[in-house]
Amino acid sequence: MSLDVVILAAGQGTRMRSSLPKVLHGLAGKPMVRHVIDTARGLDAERTHVVIGHGGERVREVLADCGVRFAVQAEQKGTGHAVAQALDGLGSGKVLVLYGDVPLIRRETLANLLAQVDEAHMGLLTVTLDDPSGYGRILRDDEGRATAIVEQKDASAEELEVTECNTGIMAMTATQLKRWLPQLSAENAQGEYYLTDVIAMAAAEGITIATAQPATASEVEGVNNRAQLARLERVLQSHIAEALMEKGVALADPARLDVRGSLTCGHDVTIDVGCVFEGDVELGEGVHIGPYCVVRNSRIGAESVIDSHSVIDGAVLAGHNNVGPFARLRPGSRLAIRARVGNFVETKNAEVGEGSKINHLSYVGDARLGRDVNVGAGTITCNYDGANKHRTEIGDGAFIGSNSALVAPVTVGKGATVGAGSTIGRDVADHSLAVTRARQVTKADWPRPTKDA
Ligand code: UD1
Ligand code: CA
Secondary structure (H helix, E strand, O other): OOEEEEEEEOOOOHHHOOOOOHHHOEEOOEEHHHHHHHHHHHOOOOEEEEEEEOEHHHHHHHOOOOOOEEEEOOOOOOHHHHHHOOHHHOOOOEEEEEEOOOOOOOHHHHHHHHOOOEOOEEEEEEEEOOOOOOOOEEEEOOOOOEEEEEOHHHOOOOHHHOOEEEEEEEEEEHHHHHHHHHHOOOOOOOOOOOHHHHHHHHHHOOOEEEEEOOOOHHHHOOOOOHHHHHHHHHHHHHHHHHHHHHOOOEEOOOOOEEEEEEEEEOOOOEEOOOEEEEEEEEEOOOOEEOOOOEEEOOEEOOOOEEOOOOEEEOOEEOOOOEEOOOOEEOOOOEEOOOOEEEEOOEEEEEEEOOOOEEEEOOEEEEEEEOOOOEEOOOOEEEOEOOOOEOOEEEOOOOEEOOOOEEEOOEEEOOOOEEOOOOEEOOOEOOOOEEOOOOOOOOOOOOOOOOOOO
8 A cells, every 4th residue: 555644744833932933943953844754755655745834935945855745734723634734635545644843753663553554443653651741642442442532621530540642643544534534523622623533433433543652752752842852852862872883983972972964984983072973974994083073074084083173074084184183174175195184274175185284273275285295384375366266286295384375376396395484476396495585684782672761
């Protein structure tokens, strides 16, 4: 049977106190609702429908490339009414109802639930909670068969004692859903069309309500405020940390790591505390990342050491590199094997050849350095003339003295030397010395001025 997933995402999310629609708030660097969409994709859903309402246009924009269908619920008249908005677009197989603000639901849990669904059975995911307040309660008959869900606001004192709760997640066939939804009524405490009422309809038809439970309650936890979002962020991050450790990564503290994207590591990678990884990051075997680094969309080759407080963005490091502390590699930075970039150095769109060193306080942008180049402290490539960017080329084995300005476009030849404090605006030939600073004047026994009496 084919599968349609319907994701409810029309609610306002008032308690987030945000201009951003709730389901677009990020979890591990990705909007909550995208986690749910990705899970649906993992189930090989034929179609995924997102029911939008509050902030619907923003949601539509952000999800434009997700390949989902949108159903608009102009007015929020309840969960049953929300699902009904997607009814026309459903196929003839199974339907799974998920929530844009319940981001950590696992594929395995859902696959389990779906496996039980056919024309004689529907599936309902329930969870037993110490504090069930606010949740719909699962009612069961003497034989333990689920027969109905009663909402908190409609429940009797006796029903409120029940601790088995409705997660809201359920699955049925499209035929069943199309039969039941038009029968919903809003005659209840909240005046809403409750999706939960389909349970009693199913039971009345003699359809078995097969219940299943998630592995942990976090899977079915919804986000209503920022504290809950932050809590789920830690839950998700702890899963990511565990998976990394299983693959042989040494984490100084699994609770002080944030991965907002995909992080792939070779064996014996060590990561100190407080690091953030964003986008697609690959760390080769034996790479060490010092404390408080940010690495975004970069590849760091084997046996490289990144010292503390470095920011590496859109860079490729071949391996055996030393970077930082306090280095900033910006997009287009490429370090060949054994190249070093030290403290307070910024590189951008720069190739640094094998074994070359830029160890202190420099800016190297739009440049190519050959192998074994030594760039002295405080060297600046003046790559921008106020209108255009220009390139700096430095040949193999060149030595750039400290506090030099290389005014691009300019080439420093192989084995050439630039004297400290020079401003180089013309090409320097191979193996020559260029120095532009004024000659030093020394006056012997010079009397220092004294204060007037
Ligand atoms: C719902 C369930 C309750 C369950 C609880 C789990 C119903 C009637 N009740 O209650 O049994 O224990 O979830 O959290 O289903 N939504 C829409 N359009 C609407 C109404 C809701 O898209 O018209 C979306 C909301 O954005 C939200 C979700 O559906 O993501 C749940 O709605 P909410 O009002 O929070 O349901 P509860 O009252 O908590
Ligand atoms: Ca409600």
